[in-house]
Amino acid sequence: MPTETLLIPTADGQADAFAAFPDDGERHPAVLMYPDAFGLRPGLREMARELAGHGYYVLVPNFYYRQGPAPVVELPEFIGKESRPGLFAQLMPLMEEHLTTERSLRDADAYLAFLAGRPEVGAGPVAVTGYCIGSLLALRTAAAHPDRVAAVAGFHPGFLVTDAPDSPHRLVPTLAAEVHLGIAEGDMTPQIATELYEALDAAGAGHTCEIYPGTVHGFTMSDTDAFSPSGAKLHWDRLLSLLERTLTAG
Numbered sequence: 001m002p003t004e005t006l007l008i009p010t011a012d013g014q015a016d017a018f019a020a021f022p023d024d025g026e027r028h029p030a031v032l033m034y035p036d037a038f039g040l041r042p043g044l045r046e047m048a049r050e051l052a053g054h055g056y057y058v059l060v061p062n063f064y065y066r067q068g069p070a071p072v073v074e075l076p077e078f079i080g081k082e083s084r085p086g087l088f089a090q091l092m093p094l095m096e097e098h099l100t101t102e103r104s105l106r107d108a109d110a111y112l113a114f115l116a117g118r119p120e121v122g123a124g125p126v127a128v129t130g131y132c133i134g135s136l137l138a139l140r141t142a143a144a145h146p147d148r149v150a151a152v153a154g155f156h157p158g159f160l161v162t163d164a165p166d167s168p169h170r171l172v173p174t175l176a177a178e179v180h181l182g183i184a185e186g187d188m189t190p191q192i193a194t195e196l197y198e199a200l201d202a203a204g205a206g207h208t209c210e211i212y213p214g215t216v217h218g219f220t221m222s223d224t225d226a227f228s229p230s231g232a233k234l235h236w237d238r239l240l241s242l243l244e245r246t247l248t249a250g
Contacts, residue, residue, distance in 0.1 A: 001049050008061065010110040012103070015065040017111075018045050020052035027122040029247035030057045030115040032108075032141065034134030036156075036221060037091050038079065039063070040070035043223040054240055055248070057121045061111055063137065064098050079224040095133060101140065101166045108141040112148055125150035127243055128177075131220055132158050135181070139168040146176035151246035155182040155235050156217045156226075161192045169199040179207035180242050182235050184215040210238070 002023050007014040018040060022028055031051060035044045040062040048058040062070040073090045076083050115121050128149055130138030135154025142152035152175070154160070160168045160181075179200065188196070193209075200207045212219065212234055218226030220235050 001052060003045070003049065006059075006114075008110055008114045010065075011106045012066055015061050015063075015107065015110065016040075016069045017059055017061040018048060019057065019059050020045070020048040021057040021120045022052060022055055027120060028055055028057045029124060029243070030059065030118070030121045030126040031243065032111055032115065032126060032128045032138075033058055033060045034063065034128070034130035034137040034141075035060060036132035036134055036218065037095060037158075038075060038087065038221075038224075039072060039091075041075055041223070043221060046222075047220075050236070051239075054243075056243065057115070057118065059111060059115060061107070063104070063107065063134075064094050066098055066103075067094055077223065079221075081225060099133065099137065104137050104140055105144055108137070108144060112141070112145060125247065127151035127153070127247055129153040129155070129239060130157070131155050132218065136160060136168050139171060139175075139179075142177045142179075143168075143171035143174045146174060149177045151180075151242050152177045153180045153182070153239050153242055155220050155239075156184045156187055156215070157181055158187075158217075161188075161195045169196050172199045172203040175203065178242060178246050180238055181207070181209045182231075182238055183209060183211050184217045184219055184231070185211060185213065187217055208238075 004019045006017045048060050052058045064072040128138040128141045135157030136159045142149040212231045215228045215231035219228040219231035
């Protein structure tokens, strides 16, 4: 499985990123994969390899690149409950600084432009997937590029419904992509879930919002204590099905 560590030119500098793709010399549909709050790390690289093995060019950016190359904070090999408070004390200011709407949209432009120029990437539409805070970035990207993004997926999503004027759920009317959200039990209050579902229904967007049974927030991440083997398997089943329908069917 070929992999590359890359530098992607952006409006604000260069974003380091990881890419994985099939070793067959062919061009393949692209998937932009946004990490969770802990950022680009070995576990995300392994997920990219897994997805690439199904016939996709997978790009995982370091969305904290303005702070420095990944990892921007020292991460333990396994993220458990003891380490979470200290890590989030470091990461929350970085998320607030680096993942603003303006900055994340500029970065999305750069990531999609990079994919469009890769010889390993086909000429068709792309998909975007995200985890935790990455789900927010995935929806922003899909809403800003309805002509490019055919599918968007978010798993254990965070911050999708807020009071802000640019809350992701308010962007739904501009989506052209099919949407899948894989939600952990307890990830959303009933009120937030209702607002999100109503926004998707009103926009007429093709979508599925599914609560994954027996899971907690972060269930796809094998390097954390939130990992659920059954939840991760369901995530792959749903994601691969979505990509097949939107990127490779026909």
